[in-house]
Amino acid sequence: MSQVKPSAIRELLRLGADPSIMSFGGGYPDASLFPLEQLEAVFRASIAGNGREALQYTVSNGSPKLREQIATRMARDGIACGADNVLILQGGQQGLDLVAKMLVDKGDVIVTENPTFLGALIAFNPCEPRYAAVRMDDDGMDMDDLERTLERSPGAKLIYTVPDFQNPTGVTLSLERRKKLVELANRFDLVVLEDTPYREIRYQGEPIPPIKSFDTEGRVIYLGSFSKILAPGLRLGWAVASEELIQQLGLLKLAADTQCSTLNMAAVSLFLEKYDIDAHIASIRQIYRHKKDLMLDTIRRTFPQDVAFTEPSGGLFTWLTFPEGFDTARFMADHALPEAKVAYVPGATFFPLEQEVNHARVSYSTQTDEVIVQGITALGKLLTARRNA
Numbered sequence: 087m088s089q090v091k092p093s094a095i096r097e098l099l100r101l102g103a104d105p106s107i108m109s110f111g112g113g114y115p116d117a118s119l120f121p122l123e124q125l126e127a128v129f130r131a132s133i134a135g136n137g138r139e140a141l142q143y144t145v146s147n148g149s150p151k152l153r154e155q156i157a158t159r160m161a162r163d164g165i166a167c168g169a170d171n172v173l174i175l176q177g178g179q180q181g182l183d184l185v186a187k188m189l190v191d192k193g194d195v196i197v198t199e200n201p202t203f204l205g206a207l208i209a210f211n212p213c214e215p216r217y218a219a220v221r222m223d224d225d226g227m228d229m230d231d232l233e234r235t236l237e238r239s240p241g242a243k244l245i246y247t248v249p250d251f252q253n254p255t256g257v258t259l260s261l262e263r264r265k266k267l268v269e270l271a272n273r274f275d276l277v278v279l280e281d282t283p284y285r286e287i288r289y290q291g292e293p294i295p296p297i298k299s300f301d302t303e304g305r306v307i308y309l310g311s312f313s314k315i316l317a318p319g320l321r322l323g324w325a326v327a328s329e330e331l332i333q334q335l336g337l338l339k340l341a342a343d344t345q346c347s348t349l350n351m352a353a354v355s356l357f358l359e360k361y362d363i364d365a366h367i368a369s370i371r372q373i374y375r376h377k378k379d380l381m382l383d384t385i386r387r388t389f390p391q392d393v394a395f396t397e398p399s400g401g402l403f404t405w406l407t408f409p410e411g412f413d414t415a416r417f418m419a420d421h422a423l424p425e426a427k428v429a430y431v432p433g434a435t436f437f438p439l440e441q442e443v444n445h446a447r448v449s450y451s452t453q454t455d456e457v458i459v460q461g462i463t464a465l466g467k468l469l470t471a472r473r474n475a
């Protein structure tokens with residue numbers, strides 16, 4: 087527990103839950119996009135058709151049929167694998183916990199992007215790792231900086247990356263860098279954890295093959311999730327890895343929670359069989375693309391020129407960078423919340439080592455068009471007025 091700290095972000099998110107506040111803080115998917123009728127149908131059918139099996143314990147690695155279906159989808163995305171390479175997880179988040187438990191002892195180095203997903207740091211921290219944070223630019227993790235970092239960190243255990251539309255920056259790792267990352271992992275003999283829950287929420291351009299598709303030595307662990315493409319309350323995600331690693335992760339999964347909900351796995355498996363999840367994903371992609379365009383257009387129109395923002399090709403977030411010395415947490419508490427009624431996530435908390443205070447993560451996923459325009463415009467006006475004051 088000495089490593090488990092309540093984060094400042096909690097208090098800010100509590101403020102963001104106030105209905106009078108326009109919050110761009112949370113990273114939730116838009117609940118109006120959950121395919122409710124279809125989910126109702128598959129849950130009903132799972133109980134009516136085969137309820138005794140759907141409510142019984144099952145194998146700890148997860149429903150064999152769902153693992154088979156996931157393996158087929160992964161193969162279509164360039165990852166050759168079978169059901170024995172798949173472990174069903176309680177969301178991708180559980181994969182972060184289990185992988186750290188499997189590989190990391192106190193003091194071992196975990197290499198992350200700088201900044202990185204806060205939920206990963208929270209999952210890794212109880213293992214008491216040391217972190218090494220690698221610089222990023224618009225093409226994701228900088229491979230020269232990664233190489234230098236690995237040279238300086240002999241015995242590092244794990245490289246953690248969110249290669250597609252990263253949380254928090256929205257940035258995507260380029261094709262060349264994905265290949266280079268695998269090359270470096272091979273050379274320095276460590277495991278890569280490729281965490282990609284936003285992969286299928288792509289708005290433009292062709293998908294870049296997963297890092298796992300370049301893995302020749304069985305050292306990449308891929309994490310996927312149904313949270314953003316179906317619904318996060320199902321708590322279903324998956325890992326794809328070598329049979330050896332899946333076996334070890336399966337033992338840790340058994341110890342942690344025995345298995346995922348048999349009923350939820352049966353319902354999702356039936357969903358994949360009966361309905362066209364790709365058509366569903368295509369329709370939610372359109373809606374998020376529209377919200378992203380609206381938010382970025384409003385930022386462009388109303389923000390001062392010295393605020394930079396990323397232009398994500400997918401996912402749910404953009405990342406703002408203010409001039410050096412501007413403290414986004416203080417600005418939110420003193421001005422954005424009380425004066426503009428706007429919340430975002432101050433960026434400092436996403437940095438594993440030296441926290442940079444001049445960034446913010448803003449999400450366009452859950453708010454209506456009206457609130458996006460109204461909230462971002464109010465924030466822009468406030469920033470401009472302060473700039474001119």
Ligand code: PMP
Pocket residue numbers: 113176177178179180203205248253281282283310311312313318322323
């Ligand atoms: N990884 C990243 C980068 C995320 O943004 C999230 C969700 N916010 C997760 C993992 C975990 O998602 P879940 O457990 O719902 O699959």
